[in-house]
Amino acid sequence: MGKNYSVNPNDYKLLEEVGYGASATVYRAIYLPSNEVVAVKCLDLDRCNSNLNLDEVAVQDDIRREAQTMSLIDHPNVIKAFCSFVVDSNLWVVMPFMAEGSCLHLMKIAYPEGFEESAIGSILKETLKALEYLHLHGHIHRDVKAGNILMDSDGVVKLADFGVSACMFDRGDRQRSRNTFVGTPCWMAPEVLQPGTGYDFKWVLLHILILSCGFMIRSALCLHNWISIKKVLVHACIYELTHCLLFGSHVTSLRPKDILFNSECTSRLADIWSFGITALELAHGHAPFSKYPPMKVLLMTIQNAPPGLDYDRDKRFSKSFKEMVAMCLVKDQTKRPTAEKLLKHSFFKNAKPPELSVKKLFVDLPPLWKRVKDLQVKDAAQLALKNMASADQEAMSQSEYQRGVSAWNFDVEDLKLQASLLQDEDEILEIKEEEDSLKSYMSQKVASNSMVKPVATSNNNGRGNTNGNEVPVLESQTNEEKISDTNLTEFDNKVETEIKKAESNAELPPSMVEKEAAQAKTRNQTGRPRQSQSGPLMPGTVLGHSLCEIENHQVADKAQQVRKAPSFSGPLNLPNRASGNSLSAPIKSSGGNYFICVVKQLLNSRYAWKMFAEAHYMSVFFPQGFKDSLEDKSKTNLVQIKGRFSVTSENVDLVKGSPLRKSASVGSWIFDSKQMPQNQSPKEIGNSNGLASILMPHLQNLFQQTSIQQDLIVNLLSSLQAVEVENAPQNGKLPPLPRGSESNGSVELFVSERERMLLMKISQLQARMNSLTDELTAEKLKYMQLQQRLNAASARQENGDTRGGDS
Numbered sequence: 001m002g003k004n005y006s007v008n009p010n011d012y013k014l015l016e017e018v019g020y021g022a023s024a025t026v027y028r029a030i031y032l033p034s035n036e037v038v039a040v041k042c043l044d045l046d047r048c049n050s051n052l053n054l055d056e057v058a059v060q061d062d063i064r065r066e067a068q069t070m071s072l073i074d075h076p077n078v079i080k081a082f083c084s085f086v087v088d089s090n091l092w093v094v095m096p097f098m099a100e101g102s103c104l105h106l107m108k109i110a111y112p113e114g115f116e117e118s119a120i121g122s123i124l125k126e127t128l129k130a131l132e133y134l135h136l137h138g139h140i141h142r143d144v145k146a147g148n149i150l151m152d153s154d155g156v157v158k159l160a161d162f163g164v165s166a167c168m169f170d171r172g173d174r175q176r177s178r179n180t181f182v183g184t185p186c187w188m189a190p191e192v193l194q195p196g197t198g199y200d201f202k203w204v205l206l207h208i209l210i211l212s213c214g215f216m217i218r219s220a221l222c223l224h225n226w227i228s229i230k231k232v233l234v235h236a237c238i239y240e241l242t243h244c245l246l247f248g249s250h251v252t253s254l255r256p257k258d259i260l261f262n263s264e265c266t267s268r269l270a271d272i273w274s275f276g277i278t279a280l281e282l283a284h285g286h287a288p289f290s291k292y293p294p295m296k297v298l299l300m301t302i303q304n305a306p307p308g309l310d311y312d313r314d315k316r317f318s319k320s321f322k323e324m325v326a327m328c329l330v331k332d333q334t335k336r337p338t339a340e341k342l343l344k345h346s347f348f349k350n351a352k353p354p355e356l357s358v359k360k361l362f363v364d365l366p367p368l369w370k371r372v373k374d375l376q377v378k379d380a381a382q383l384a385l386k387n388m389a390s391a392d393q394e395a396m397s398q399s400e401y402q403r404g405v406s407a408w409n410f411d412v413e414d415l416k417l418q419a420s421l422l423q424d425e426d427e428i429l430e431i432k433e434e435e436d437s438l439k440s441y442m443s444q445k446v447a448s449n450s451m452v453k454p455v456a457t458s459n460n461n462g463r464g465n466t467n468g469n470e471v472p473v474l475e476s477q478t479n480e481e482k483i484s485d486t487n488l489t490e491f492d493n494k495v496e497t498e499i500k501k502a503e504s505n506a507e508l509p510p511s512m513v514e515k516e517a518a519q520a521k522t523r524n525q526t527g528r529p530r531q532s533q534s535g536p537l538m539p540g541t542v543l544g545h546s547l548c549e550i551e552n553h554q555v556a557d558k559a560q561q562v563r564k565a566p567s568f569s570g571p572l573n574l575p576n577r578a579s580g581n582s583l584s585a586p587i588k589s590s591g592g593n594y595f596i597c598v599v600k601q602l603l604n605s606r607y608a609w610k611m612f613a614e615a616h617y618m619s620v621f622f623p624q625g626f627k628d629s630l631e632d633k634s635k636t637n638l639v640q641i642k643g644r645f646s647v648t649s650e651n652v653d654l655v656k657g658s659p660l661r662k663s664a665s666v667g668s669w670i671f672d673s674k675q676m677p678q679n680q681s682p683k684e685i686g687n688s689n690g691l692a693s694i695l696m697p698h699l700q701n702l703f704q705q706t707s708i709q710q711d712l713i714v715n716l717l718s719s720l721q722a723v724e725v726e727n728a729p730q731n732g733k734l735p736p737l738p739r740g741s742e743s744n745g746s747v748e749l750f751v752s753e754r755e756r757m758l759l760m761k762i763s764q765l766q767a768r769m770n771s772l773t774d775e776l777t778a779e780k781l782k783y784m785q786l787q788q789r790l791n792a793a794s795a796r797q798e799n800g801d802t803r804g805g806d807s
């Protein structure tokens with residue numbers, strides 16, 4: 001106690017990196033004068049400034065002030081800062097070294113499903129003691145979470161990140177004026193997020209007006225008598241008020257952009273909410289809602305019932321634990337207990353001392369820095385994966401957030417912008433979930449690689465191929481934008497070839513059909529195992545193989561695979577743009593077999609019902625227009641559904657050519673009926689029976705989608721091949737990719753082979769990344785030490801100069 005630590009950086013020898021956050025890196029270090037192990041948190045002030053868009057001096061002042069506050073704190077369960085000083089553009093905060101790191105790190109490394117109850121009880125009790133102390137002294141932590149609960153090898157638990165990170169929280173007016181808010185979404189109390197009303201006064205008026213009209217019309221129709229306007233208005237107002245009172249307007253109409261951040265929220269009870277969320281985090285290995293994108297989490301925090309321990313699902317936990325969590329996670333903050341009161345709960349009364357329950361968690365684990373390095377590799381792989389999947393900001397910030405990083409900068413305007421992009425929420429969620437499943441698989445894989453075998457040189461089992469397939473799939477996202485007219489012409493030719501093939505197949509005698517089906521089956525069996533992510537290849541397969549295969553249920557099976565593994569069919573979303581919307585139809589309807597096959601395929605497809613619904617919608621709401629649009633050769637109809645596609649019906653039976661073109665203006669696919677094949681009379685479609693006329697355009701569209709997908713895959717793989725030739729392992733090239741319609745049948749095999757190669761490459765890249773991280777850390781350390789020496793030398797020189805001058 002009372003020991004003075006020097007503020008001279010030369011007195012500290014930085015050793016390994018033991019932690020990293022949004023704006024800081026933490027090192028194990030030796031305090032040379034006493035040879036004591038300490039932790040030095042190096043806060044990058046530049047990064048802090050740019051993250052927060054604040055002026056440099058203000059940030060530095062804040063950080064310094066908060067570091068000072070941190071040094072005044074004196075409680076066994078709160079990390080205390082020994083001292084802090086600025087070194088170049090970094091603020092160094094010297095604090096006790098917690099040899100086992102944070103609970104989050106520990107869970108990520110060894111307890112992905114969470115800790116057992118006795119350990120949770122001890123950890124939470126110690127944390128609660130820290131909160132009690134802070135609250136009693138007028139502080140609010142505001143970032144309570146597993147990532148900020150540190151442990152040392154004796155089982156001592158301390159709450160960290162108070163003070164320094166608090167500088168990033170509100171400073172009253174300053175925070176408000178800058179319109180930013182910092183926190184971690186999953187742990188944020190509902191009162192920190194203020195829902196707007198959902199709609200404003202204008203909306204209420206409009207609503208009343210509409211209601212009034214409704215009342216008037218109803219009264220006129222039912223009673224054959226108009227009631228007075230005054231009465232009607234009163235009725236409408238009462239109705240609206242009751243609705244608001246009963247349901248709360250925000251409940252029904254809250255949108256992400258309506259969320260406001262209550263930067264003035266200074267309630268200590270917000271910490272109790274975060275504490276409850278932390279309890280769930282320790283119990284499950286992750287915070288509730290953590291799989292959702294941040295904006296969704298914020299919405300769910302406001303709109304959903306509070307999360308909690310499920311009485312059925314969480315059977316392994318005691319009733320008192322469940323009760324305690326439920327007490328913390330009450331939306332009405334006034335009903336939450338204070339830290340002091342909560343400590344009296346039976347759950348904490350019965351908690352074991354941490355040296356008994358916490359200490360045993362670290363048995364057999366490698367040292368902290370080794371664990372951190374492994375985690376870094378894992379995170380880097382995840383991030384790389386994310387970047388490959390999408391470079392958009394939201395994805396990036398989500399990956400940060402899943403790392404458990406707390407310094408989340410919320411720029412309200414940014415959030416609103418994000419929110420406005422979140423209109424098709426379900427679709428986004430679906431994609432996120434798909435990405436999550438892919439990511440979790442990747443992370444498992446990376447974890448196993450990094451923890452068990454640092455370098456996985458070959459992993460070509462069925463699962464391994466999952467990785468391999470990502471590359472073309474992910475790349476397709478960007479490439480989908482690049483499809484040129486040339487591609488489309490190529491595609492068109494391919495479609496024609498396929499049609500001919502399909503027709504000839506349809507005319508084959510049954511024996512031949514069976515034979516081909518058997519051959520195709522054998523091909524599939526002898527080939528590499530199909531991966532669950534074979535989704536995107538499916539359409540190609542449909543095209544590449546004969547119709548008999550489709551008839552033999554293989555397509556149905558594969559289509560099921562596609563549904564089971566949407567993660568990989570997602571990014572190949574090009575047809576989504578046209579999905580079910582473009583009434584493009586280059587194929588002939590002749591060949592009943594083909595029709596049945598495509599119907600099967602359609603019904604198995606993810607979009608089948610959507611398409612069907614749209615077709616139904618068109619036929620119901622525009623029965624004549626729908627038909628006319630196809631039949632009427634003289635007029636030009638521009639039909640738009642959901643703003644996503646256009647159908648021009650001008651001159652439908654013109655020269656054949658590409659039926660699809662990309663609309664530069666709306667970025668969607670347009671079916672240009674000018675390009676419809678001559679021999680496909682629109683009358684044939686219009687006059688065929690109801691179901692067929694509804695389905696045909698969509699079936700045709702589906703056919704095109706599959707061809708586009710196939711074409712995409714082929715293009716992507718060949719472009720990848722070109723890039724990989726330079727780096728191919730052992731100077732070997734990836735298997736050449738067959739092109740052209742004649743090779744369609746074997747595309748699948750080649751793709752599998754390439755997937756395997758790509759997987760190997762990923763493993764090698766992981767290994768390289770590992771060694772590069774090592775090198776980087778070593779270089780960083782070297783740099784720091786050199787800098788220290790340089791500073792020392794210049795200090796010595798200065799001293800010498802002064803002495804020389806004096807003498």
Ligand SMILES: Nc1ncnc2c1ncn2[C@@H]1O[C@H](COP(=O)(O)OP(=O)(O)OP(=O)(O)O)[C@@H](O)[C@H]1O
Nearest residue numbers: 019020021022023024026039097098102405406407
């Ligand atoms: N005193 C310490 N001893 C050992 N490890 C520590 C110590 N302080 C921090 N760490 C490790 O470093 C990580 C990052 O530290 P910290 O949370 O303080 O950084 P940050 O940039 O403020 O992060 P955040 O993103 O949570 O705000 C912690 O999760 C923890 O694992």
